[in-house]
Amino acid sequence: SAVISQKPSRDICQRGTSLTIQCQVDSQVTMMFWYRQQPGQSLTLIATANQGSEATYESGFVIDKFPISRPNLTFSTLTVSNMSPEDSSIYLCSVGQSNEEKLFFGSGTQLSVL
Amino acid sequence: LAKTTQPISMDSYEGQEVNITCSHNNIATNDYITWYQQFPSQGPRFIIQGYKTKVTNEVASLFIPADRKSSTLSLPRVSLSDTAVYYCLVAYGGGDTGRRALTFGSGTRLQVQP
Structure with a gap:
């Protein structure tokens, strides 16, 4: 299994600002994903972070709002841009090694937007 | 409609x-069915994964009927520490039926009493 460090663990932000979340993995991984989990809800995939190329976004998520970087096989960032209270959620980094369904998750970033 | x-x-x-x-009608034919456990303030943790019939590990068993329209996670002799939310993860689409999408279930909150 992979050890995933995600930071910040939580933040309170003002409307209109941006927050960048970092995800560091202790080993090289091919698959890296960003999920959102709203309070009391299930997980929704935002995008797949592709090393050396643009991320692949799911329906309802766009690059301008959630830019993602993945400069190498152990690190990725997700930025939540121009935040509004509707962006208040938990954002989770996850990685897959053997297959896309067997995922390891970070502890998440709890974001509150005022 | 995938649900x-x-x-x-x-x-x-x-x-x-x-x-x-x-319950997961019309899931992708060649993908795993995977189950996760999530505690408060933590990311989901992989429990078990299977493709068909029965799979057992040290934590749980997973039963998948031949039609793969459902799957059952079995936790033997639960303890208080098993109180958590449990999610299934399946894939829809792919191949001729369109883009593949991994989808988490809505989650089941298990409460274990002494």
């Missing part, structure tokens, strides 16, 4: 066996 359904909540007592079923 993944789980019971919202279940109650049990220590030492009992708990079975949680996920």
Whole structure:
């Protein structure tokens, strides 16, 4: 299994600002994903972070709002841009090694937007 | 329309066996069915994964009928520490039926009583 460090663990932000979340993995991984989990809800995939190329976004998520970087096989960032209270959620980094369904998750970033 | 359904909540007592079923019509034919456990303020943790019939590991068993329209996670002799939310993860689409999408179920909140 992979050890995933995600930071910040939580933040309170003002409307209109941006927050960048970092995800560091202790080993090289091919698959890296960003999920959102709203309070009391299930997980929704935002995008797949592709090393050396643009991320692949799911329906309802766009690059301008959630830019993602993945400069190498152990690190990725997700930025939540121009935040509004509707962006208040938990954002989770996850990685897959053997297959896309067997995922390891970070502890998440709890974001509150005022 | 792809839909993944789980019971919202279940109650049990220590030492009992708990079975949680996920209904998932029309999932991708060549993908795993995977189950996760999530505690508050933590990312989901992989429990078990299977393709068909029965899979067992040191933590749980997973039963998948031949039609793969559902799957059942079985937790033998639960303890208080098994109180958590349990999610199934399945894939829809792919191949000729369109883009593949990994979808988490809505989650089942298991409460184990002493």
